[in-house]
Amino acid sequence: MVRCKIVQRAEQLVGQELPYSLPCENCEHFVNELRYGVARSDQIPDAVKTIQAALLAATVFVRILRARSKRKKQ
Template sequence: MALRHSVEMEPYSGPEPGDLIEIFRPHYQHWALYLGDGYVINVTPVDEGPSVALSSAKAVVSGKARVRMQLLKEVVGSNTYHINNKYDAKYTPLPVKDIIRRAKRFIDQEVSYDVLGNNCEHFVTMLRYGEGVSEQVDNTITALGIATVVLGAFSVMGLLWSRSRERKN
């Protein structure tokens, strides 16, 4: 299992309970929360099978997910991961004992799943900070908004060009 670690000033000591774990899948990032002793909590499809790669896709289609406690190495599989408590500057993490207690209440529970408003990143940030946030979703929505504006501008320009040509004929 490959590992990314971006902190250069201190030696890598592994995740600590309450840390957010970002797992790099081929086309998206999956998120989990480290519980300790090699275990994480994360959302998986209700009918999870052996394929880790399709997990989020199955949850998207069903609109439901199951919260599971699993070994980090099993969730990561052949992908890479890193500890990413990126929202700590914006939100104050809850005390670790509260994060773990809240997380354990969800184990084996079925929860609703929605890519834009209630995904795996929302779930783990809600546990760590008390508020579900997803920069991944915000970035996607921003990119879609920009693409829509650009396509709209090209459509208007094409319409104006077409009318200009009609007037010349």
């Protein structure tokens, strides 16, 4: 029964032009709005966390290389 309601809501939107924004109105937001009544996407926060972790790892790597370079010069 829930599936029918989701399909009905989706069919009501056919032909309408909806706004799109990668961080706040993407396809995952759209589907979650239809299914759960809340426009939400976990992909964006997950991507931000991944980028933060990569930047942290790169920073640590650069600092290690600089420290080794300084020791070799001494």
